[in-house]
Amino acid sequence: MLVDFLIIGQGISGTWLSYYLGKENKSFLVIDNNFQNAPSRLAAGIINPVTGRRHATVWMANKLLLFAWNAYNELGKELNIKAISQKNIIDFFPSPQMRLSFQQRVEEKGEFVSLNKEDNRYSSYFHYEFGYGVVTPAYTAHLETIIPAWRKKLKDKNQLLEEEFDISLLESGQKQIHYKDITANKIIFCDGAGCADNPYFKLLPFAPNKGEALTLKISGLPDDHIFKKGMMLVPLATPGEWWIGSSYEWEFTDTHPSENFRKKTEQLLKEWLKVPFTVTDHLAGLRPATLERRPFVGLHPFHPNIGILNGMGTKGCSLAPFFARQLADHLLFQKPVTPEADISRFSKILSR
Numbered sequence: 001m002l003v004d005f006l007i008i009g010q011g012i013s014g015t016w017l018s019y020y021l022g023k024e025n026k027s028f029l030v031i032d033n034n035f036q037n038a039p040s041r042l043a044a045g046i047i048n049p050v051t052g053r054r055h056a057t058v059w060m061a062n063k064l065l066l067f068a069w070n071a072y073n074e075l076g077k078e079l080n081i082k083a084i085s086q087k088n089i090i091d092f093f094p095s096p097q098m099r100l101s102f103q104q105r106v107e108e109k110g111e112f113v114s115l116n117k118e119d120n121r122y123s124s125y126f127h128y129e130f131g132y133g134v135v136t137p138a139y140t141a142h143l144e145t146i147i148p149a150w151r152k153k154l155k156d157k158n159q160l161l162e163e164e165f166d167i168s169l170l171e172s173g174q175k176q177i178h179y180k181d182i183t184a185n186k187i188i189f190c191d192g193a194g195c196a197d198n199p200y201f202k203l204l205p206f207a208p209n210k211g212e213a214l215t216l217k218i219s220g221l222p223d224d225h226i227f228k229k230g231m232m233l234v235p236l237a238t239p240g241e242w243w244i245g246s247s248y249e250w251e252f253t254d255t256h257p258s259e260n261f262r263k264k265t266e267q268l269l270k271e272w273l274k275v276p277f278t279v280t281d282h283l284a285g286l287r288p289a290t291l292e293r294r295p296f297v298g299l300h301p302f303h304p305n306i307g308i309l310n311g312m313g314t315k316g317c318s319l320a321p322f323f324a325r326q327l328a329d330h331l332l333f334q335k336p337v338t339p340e341a342d343i344s345r346f347s348k349i350l351s352r
């Protein structure tokens with residue numbers, strides 16, 4: 001079989017890259033092992049323009065949010081699904097200090113943050129003593145719908161091999177790569193945290209980060225917003241289904257769900273919610289994070305038929321569509337990749 005591109009991984013990165021290469025009428029094949037704990041199968045899909053206790057504006061927020069909103073809507077139309085919803089964040093202040101800090105951010109004319117005027121609006125659903133602020137706009141990309149719908153489309157068109165990719169069988173020639181009976185002009189790794197062991201890319205500063213979340217059933221809670229108090233409580237695509245998370249662990253001994261997270265989160269919910277909830281699942285996975293919190297995008301400086309779209313960290317839902325489009329434009333039209341994301345910034349390291 002001969003294709004223009006072989007793509008490894010159908011998380012959110014591989015989904016978007018295959019989408020844009022298909023739009024340009026390129027032939028491709030995706031290999032994905034359907035790993036159920038891949039972060040793209042666990043995330044609630046939050047696209048948040050601010051970050052941290054200071055509510056600082058995230059890197060490239062205006063560009064990324066606008067791009068994501070348009071891209072997910074376009075993909076949703078094509079797949080006949082709802083792929084994205086605007087869900088602004090109701091940020092309940094856990095302490096008077098946090099209220100003050102949010103207020104200061106608003107007074108500094110911080111983008112995306114505002115104070116609300118109706119402190120009691122959510123008082124029949126939540127316990128909160130110090131009021132709340134609002135983050136606008138924020139979105140949820142419905143990964144739980146998008147990933148299977150795109151997978152089905154790939155399968156129907158014979159563009160997906162559902163199996164483990166074994167890198168020891170990859171042969172990289174002058175002009176093409178060969179893998180089993182597949183020949184491709186280029187291979188692009190969109191394989192998430194596993195890429196840290198890839199012989200071509202293992203020297204990149206990956207810093208995998210463990211995250212856990214619970215899924216819940218909660219009836220009667222308004223699902224027009226994301227709610228935050230220490231953790232994010234996010235409405236999923238199916239009415240009455242919710243997601244709460246997540247943890248961020250740089251040091252961990254395993255990647256399994258932990259008793260500690262479950263207990264801590266259930267306790268938080270008991271103290272925060274006035275309506276009953278039931279836990280339906282406990283999820284854990286590894287984010288493909290990087291030391292300098294920027295993605296890895298482009299072709300290997302010394303193996304020009306081998307490329308990467310990875311390092312999405314905590315923000316795959318906003319970064320993946322934008323950088324998949326950039327990578328497709330780079331591969332097909334030699335357009336430059338944003339320097340902070342361009343893999344060529346690690347040329348020296350990758351020469352070893």
Ligand SMILES: Cc1cc2nc3c(=O)[nH]c(=O)nc-3n(C[C@H](O)[C@H](O)[C@H](O)COP(=O)(O)OP(=O)(O)OC[C@H]3O[C@@H](n4cnc5c(N)ncnc54)[C@H](O)[C@@H]3O)c2cc1C
Pocket residue numbers: 008009010011012013014031032033034035036038039040041042043044045046047163164165166190191192193194210211212213245246247283284285286287288309310311312313314315316317318
């Ligand atoms: C608990 C949690 C909550 C999160 N919440 C959010 C959020 O709200 N918003 C946000 O933007 N981000 C969030 N993230 C981060 C986000 O999930 C990631 O940034 C994103 O999913 C990374 O996507 P990816 O496609 O690059 O990698 P992955 O999702 O890891 O996808 C890689 C794919 O490659 C496949 N694969 C890997 N190795 C092989 C192999 N050898 N052979 C075949 N197939 C292979 C895997 O099965 C998988 O399908 C969260 C992460 C976690 C863990």
